[in-house]
Amino acid sequence: MIPLLHQSLYYWYSQNGRHTLPWRTTNNPYHIYVSEIMLQQTQVKTVLERFYFPFLERFPTLSDLANADVDDVLKKWEGLGYYTRARNLHAAAQQCNGILPTNANDLIKLPGIGQSTAHAISAFAYRESLPILDANVKRILHRYFAVRERNEKKLWGYAYTLFDPNSPFEYNQAMMDIGATICTPKKPLCACCPFEKWCQGKTSPLDYPMAKVTTQKPIRIRNILVYQKGESYALIQRRTQFLSGLWGFYESEELPDESLKFLGEITQHYSHFTLQADVYLIEEERLPEGFEWFSTEEITKLSLGRADHKVIAQIVQDQKKYHR
């Protein structure tokens, strides 16, 4: 059955696969590595249209990345979110002195590379015979084997059961494409699926895997105080774990002075909370501790999170009103 299933899979892939994606038409391990990290939490379209090529243009080799300032790496990552990925890429490039390991066992020792990513890089760049287990593949396996329980260890077992060790590149790419285009989370197209004949979950695919218990994200209420001195504004480079390395404005739970100029409200959804903030302008000569003054021109060269970009937009809008 397995060889037949693989035949069916490869036929489907030859007709429908996304063969022209640039990270599939290269053997450059570094390019494959960058694509795998970018694609971890971001859709193919976004990575392809806005981030993959500019990043590689700025950091053409792993050595260039290792020698770059982490602030430059974060700036190039701006808008892609989940900035830990960028910091880990940079740290990994330094850790391996610009030479990427050539097998999954060593790749997994680098920061930001888990088992599935290590397998993906190694299977795609070096044809190492290993299956991957990303979110798309997990969903297929849950349905194919009619397994509701979310158990990573058991899923790895299923991943190896279905895997074709003779064609790690094609097999894994095809699985990713089926997960992305056929066995989708909400509307699986079983009638078009190369696994349809053998799939144990096809009569009720939405039952697999069991639904996650969703908890409502907490809402964090804050005031953002934009310190202003003439044409300059105060920002700090964050050293906290969340958004570490990115620059931002002063955030406070308290509003120190009710008479501050109100600029507007912002809302920003993060993976684990939602930020709702009122933005105020505070004209002040003294900098808060750890902050630095920047002109709006200089701010555009800093790497900022999305919330702080929204604050900038409000400052610019206010400036326009003022100069009208």
Ligand code: SF4
């Ligand atoms: S037959 Fe349906 S449920 Fe099974 S793998 Fe294909 S798309 Fe998913």
